[in-house]
Amino acid sequence: MYAITSLTVGPIEKRLHWVRDVDCDEDRSQIRTGSGPQVMATLRNTAVGLPRLAGYTNIAAALRYHARDFNRPAEPLLTC
Helix, strand or coil, rough: CCCCCCHHHHHHHHHHHHHHHHCCCCHHCCCCCCCCHHHHHHHHHHHHHHHHCCCCCCCCCCCCHCCCCCCCCCCCCCCC
16 A cells, blocks of 8 residues: 655654554564454554554553553543
């Protein structure tokens, strides 16, 4: 898929690909067949995008904070 953007490669790599590779450990994923890779990429994009929409700048810290306690609501991530 191709897209036209005014962003340089650096911001794109830093804002999405690097976060997915490091925070979501995407490179070690063993999902390789059927629609699984596309579904997981969509879920990872959502996991990265929701904290950004909620105003978090450190995505890794936001993911850890919300994953630490199952009783902690995701409301701050979903109110946007």
